[in-house]
Amino acid sequence: MNTVVRFAPSPTGNIHIGNARPALFNWLFALKTGGRFILRFDDTDRARSTEEYAANIAADLSWLGIRPHSSFRQSDRLDRYAAAKADLIAKGLLYPCYETAEELEYARKRRLARHLPPIYDRAALRLTDADRARLEAEGRQPHWRFLLPNFDGDPLAPSRHEVHWHDLCRGEETVDLASLSDPVLIRADGTYLYTLTSVVDDIDTSVTHIIRGSDHITNTGVQIALFEALGGTVPVFAHHNLLTDATGEGFSKRTGSLSLRTMRAEGYEPEAVASLAVNVGTSHAVEKVGSLAELAADFDLASVSRSSARFDLNELKTLNARIVHGLDxxxxxxxxxxxxxxxxxxxxxxxxxxxxxxxxxxxxxxxxxGPVSGLVDEGDRDFLEAASAALPPEPWTDDSFREWTSVLKTKTGRKGRDLFLPLRKALTGLDHGPELAPLLPLIGAKAVRERLSAAIGG
The missing domain is CATH 1.10.8 (Helicase, Ruva Protein; domain 3)
Structure with a gap:
């Protein structure tokens, strides 16, 4: 079987690190299995979807190292969704409903008051043709619900009907369809919801594995039923744990929290972002990697914990530094x-x-x-005067600093911190930083003399 996976963002904002986790999981799975990765833009929400966000998402994924084998937009496939709608209606599996949001909320509260599960009671199935004509004459437009296969003969008498699958992250999973409302697949304004369009797209593109967050587990029970209703092959599922920030809060497109675009602008290496996003919350250690191919070598969906994983910016900084230190x-x-x-x-x-x-x-x-503001303690002025007088002859090399400090050690008796710290402060204005030996020839003899003179006279 040729592996086919997909990542399906909505272009309603820039993707954040929480979105990047499933994108990376799917890409690494494709790399490891020699499969294909599809980028699908779920852009049926025309009011909020923009070309700019779609372009940003593609660019951010490319920066991470994800380069899709193909890409498409749901907005180009409306005819296909209309055909699926007609197919489900013909099979008696999609039915019109006319309740308003207020009426549905009232019915939900009534069921709760009666200690019944707050799910839709399929009242629309009791409507006659005359009832529907009257409601439409009043100006009501129907939304359409998918009739879940959770009954034996009479849809008004649902009973426990379990959907089972082996989850590549979580093991055996079960959803009881009787515990769910029949999902709305088409809104009253005629627009399609994710549940229908996603399944139709997955069937048409021969997706073999769906890897996504654990917040979709309940959806999976519904979608498996919809795959079967539309005559499609049910993919293999994997539901990974979700990422939170260091405080345990989730990420949001609306607030722009830890977006890939922001992290890129702030100078983080994509390999650091990817390694932390993938390995945190798994049994694998978070380690520096040189590429996504290297990360894919040890990628294992079964290693993912059931608990949420925290993406800590401080941990990212540490990992990023380790990667930068190793770059030639x-x-x-x-x-x-x-x-x-x-x-x-x-x-x-x-x-x-x-x-x-x-x-x-x-x-x-x-x-x-330069210029720098040299720092000097009063008790170091004589030492710095001696240091200026003992500067080695030019041209300077990496050995010049060693030669210089060796002479100073002999002349002044200073050693260790007492020897090196005053020189660092005078030449860099800091009490920390890179080794001075390679910096000395880069600063140059003229600038070194000027900085020593300024420190002594300051």
């Missing part, structure tokens, strides 16, 4: 030049261990090119 100059050269930093392998080698993001290198370049 050739990999980052263009990004450094885009930051206005001349192509200089020695510079990157000197500062990368102090960069959480590649963009942080710009701050270290400013430190080298």
């Amino acid at each position: 100059f050739a990999t980052v050269q263009k990004r450094l030049t885009d930051l206005g930093i001349p192509a200089h392998p020695a510079f990157w080698q000197a500062v990368k261990g102090n960069c959480m993001r590649i963009a942080d290198a710009a701050d270290w370049w400013k430190l080298i090119t």
Whole structure:
């Protein structure tokens, strides 16, 4: 069987890290099984869907390393959904309902008061042709519900009917269709809901595996019934745990919380985002990776926990730093030049261990090119004067700093922190940072002398 998976975002906002998790799971599953990945835009909500968001989603997925084998929009397939509607009506599995939202809410409360489950009671099935004609004459337009197969002969007498499937993340799962309302597939304004369009698309594109969040488990029972009603092959399902932020709150397109677009703009590496999004909340350790192919090698849906997983920005920063520290100059050269930093392998080698993001290198370049405000303690002035007098001859190399400090150690008797910290403060204005040995030739003899002089005279 050729594996076919899909990711189906609605282009009503930029995708956040919670959306990215199922996208990554599907992509890694396709990579591992040699399958195909379909990007489907669920854009039947024409009021909120935009071309800009669709383009942003495609670009954000590409930044992560996800490159779909094919892509389509639901808005281009309305004729196909109309055909599915007609098919279900002909089979007696789709029926018109005329209740208003207020009437449905009143009926729900009445059932609760009678200690009955708050599900739709299929009152519309009792309507005669004359009843429907009268309601439509009043201006009511029907919404359409799918008749769940949860009864034996009489749909007004539902009974326990279980749907079972083996979930690749959660093991054996069961949904009792009698505990659910017949789902609305078509709104009164004629627009289609996700339940119908998704199943029709999955059938037509031969999707073999549906990998999505655990908030869809109940939907799966309904969709399996709909697959069977439409004559389609039921895919294999996997429902992974959901991501929350560090406080346990969910993510939202509306608030823009941890969107991929924002994380990209803030300089996070896609491999760091992907590794944390995929491995947090599983039995695998969150480790740095060089590519999604590397991440796919150990990808295992069965390793996913049932509990929600927390995407902690502090953990992302740590992981991002580890990845940046391992990048060679050739990999980052263009990004450094885009930051206005001349192509200089020695510079990157000197500062990368102090960069959480590649963009942080710009701050270290400013430190080298100056000016800086040197810091000096009063008791270090004599030492810095001696240091200025003992500067090694030019040209300077990576060994010059060692030669310089060796002479200073002998002349002043200082060593360790007392030797190195005053030099760092005077030359960089900081009490921390990259090793001074490779920085010295980058700063240059003229600037070093000026900074020492300024520190001594300050």
